[in-house]
Amino acid sequence: MQTTQEPSSLWLDTASIPGFAPLDGAARADVCVIGAGIAGLTTAYMLLREGKSVVVIDSAGVGTGETGRSAAHMFPPDERFARLERTLGTGNTALLADSYRRATDCVESIVRAEQIDCEFERLDGYLFNPHGKWDATLESEYRVTSRLGIDVRRLERVPGLPFDTGPCLRFARQAQFHPLKYLAGLARAIVSLGGRIHGGTRALSIESGATGQSVGTAHGDVHAGAVVIATNTPFDPRFAPRERQQAYQSYVIGLRVPKDALPRALLWDSGNPYYYVRLAAAAPGAAHELLVVGGQDHASGDGIDPQRRYAEIEAWARARFPAAGQVEYRWSGRVMEPHDGIAMLGHYPAGQANVYIITGDSGNGMTYCTAGAILVTDQILGRANRWSELFSPARASLQR
Ligand SMILES: Cc1cc2nc3c(=O)[nH]c(=O)nc-3n(C[C@H](O)[C@H](O)[C@H](O)COP(=O)(O)OP(=O)(O)OC[C@H]3O[C@@H](n4cnc5c(N)ncnc54)[C@H](O)[C@@H]3O)c2cc1C
Known part of the structure; x- marks a missing residue:
């Protein structure tokens, strides 16, 4: 039960989240994921399953962001399909419905495959x-x-x-589940697949070089072919469609x-x-x-x-x-x-190779972050994904 004045969620109170040490010197991986909420950990897990090496860094620790404050139900969009259809058109709304269905199925299949005891229902x-x-x-x-x-x-x-x-x-x-028990299970699966997670490691910068991306932290740099910014709100203004x-x-x-x-x-x-x-x-x-x-x-x-x-x-x-x-x-x-009612997921911005964001997930973050992980995984692996244009953070409808 909550005992302090500091608001603590039911999930924080009833999950045992593994702790991870800060990065200790430079690291190298195929992909660096910044942020250990549902977006970052799902993406890391999916990339590892595809054979990529992954380093996850988080300024605090697993589940310390909004995922631990969610109500964690997966439900049709807050903005309603009918309202979205008026701006997106019928074809895009069908793609959106497909992403909702697949994201819910994806959480269920991860829970089953990794036997995560997270009250998924x-x-x-x-x-x-x-x-x-x-x-x-x-x-x-x-x-x-x-x-x-x-x-x-x-x-x-x-x-x-x-x-x-x-x-x-x-x-x-x-669907509904316990979001932090789910993250704890994902974190364990990531480690058992050979992924590295570091808490207490804030990303301070992202620089492009001849050999890939370099994520700067106070504990050393992470050199990676691709970077996924899964910090809920992108921390670097170059990767933050904040006005959107x-x-x-x-x-x-x-x-x-x-x-x-x-x-x-x-x-x-x-x-x-x-x-x-x-x-x-x-x-x-x-x-x-x-x-x-x-x-x-x-x-x-x-x-x-x-x-x-x-x-x-x-x-x-x-x-x-x-x-x-x-x-x-x-x-x-x-x-x-x-501003236009659907999440911003995928490669961004156009001039920056191999940087991806997952943001703008409204009150449907369990769904959008999972859809974002599916989409970003496909993009990093060079696979076509029918949702790419719909969720593109650079999509025209957002360029006000
Ligand atoms: C009250 C409430 C109820 C909600 N209810 C629902 C619901 O019922 N269903 C639903 O689908 N969604 C719901 N949501 C939305 C959902 O919780 C969020 O959209 C989702 O959890 C976002 O996940 P994330 O992984 O993107 O971000 P987060 O969980 O916030 O994770 C981001 C992580 O990035 C880290 N980070 C930030 N900056 C840096 C940096 N510079 N370097 C390294 N790490 C960094 C943070 O420490 C954090 O751990 C709700 C949200 C709230 C607040």
């Missing part, structure tokens, strides 16, 4: 309107997702809940609920501000589980008191889940919202 996700009515948002989302071949159904309400959501969409076979995304703050609380009192499902409402809900296991041996409720997102730096945000989320949850007991956790983190 397939379950239905529900989108409903806070006013309890069938509206244009639900209607257009239903139409577009059905056309995309997504397994979606219209229902009168979310089944089994203590409150009536009103009409909703049910998306079958979405905006930081938002999101808040989460974890309330006690009796075990098995609620259906295993993901919930999301279409309000402004919106709320999202999932269940998670409490600490081992606990007689209860946790209702994880998040939302109240706002542009970073708008000065609104976080305590008020937590109180709003708690009031929303208590009005709908009378069985909810004590609040055990409160935490908050930053999501990067791209």
Whole structure:
């Protein structure tokens, strides 16, 4: 249970994350991955499986960034397929749906292959309107997702809940997991595949030379053929399409609920501000589980008191889940919202050979970071990937 004033997430409290020593002198590898969150570790793992040598460096350690603050459910995009289709067009939206499907399958297959005990679970996700009515948002989302071949159904309400959501969409076979147990498993797999991970090692610079890239740190340089910047927000302005995304703050609380009192499902409402809900296991041996409720997102730096945000989320949850007991956790983190609604993944910028970024992953980072790892792996290996243009950080729609 959270015991300090410092907001700590449920995940940080209930995972055992391996520690890694800082880099000790110069290193050489096919690929240097900067950042040991879900984006960096998934990319490192996939490259190692392809036979590449990989060094991962992180300024702090595995899982110390936003991945440890996530709610870690995999659900259709916050921006909605229907809204995105209006700007991306039908073909690109079909590619986006493909990336969501493949990313979720990818996490599941890694969990299976590496036997990672991270509470991975397939379950239905529900989108409903806070006013309890069938509206244009639900209607257009239903139409577009059905056309995309997504397994979606219209229902009168979310089944089994203590409150009536009103009409909703049910998306079958979405997913949730414990993000830091997943990262711990990935880290172990990376080491067993011969990869190196160094904590306490901040990337300070990236320089191109005749023989490849050189990543400068205070502990020595990493020389590599390719560099993947997986730091959530690229740290170097040359690799940061900063004007193309905006930081938002999101808040989460974890309330006690009796075990098995609620259906295993993901919930999301279409309000402004919106709320999202999932269940998670409490600490081992606990007689209860946790209702994880998040939302109240706002542009970073708008000065609104976080305590008020937590109180709003708690009031929303208590009005709908009378069985909810004590609040055990409160935490908050930053999501990067791209201006055109989809993540920036892949080679960037055009003039710089062999540098790749994974950023702009909105509230769908579990999905986008995994899709980014798949895409960047293909690009480094010189394989064609149908998502390259869609997710290109240099795509025209972002050049405002
Ligand atoms: C409250 C909240 C709820 C969320 N809920 C969901 C959800 O339910 N589903 C979902 O899909 N997404 C969700 N997200 C988004 C998701 O958590 C993030 O998009 C995702 O975790 C980003 O992963 P990452 O690997 O890119 O970054 P991070 O996990 O932040 O990892 C980046 C790493 O880079 C390191 N680093 C930074 N700079 C340097 C440097 N110069 N040198 C070396 N290392 C460096 C950091 O120490 C860090 O460990 C949520 C986010 C928040 C904040």
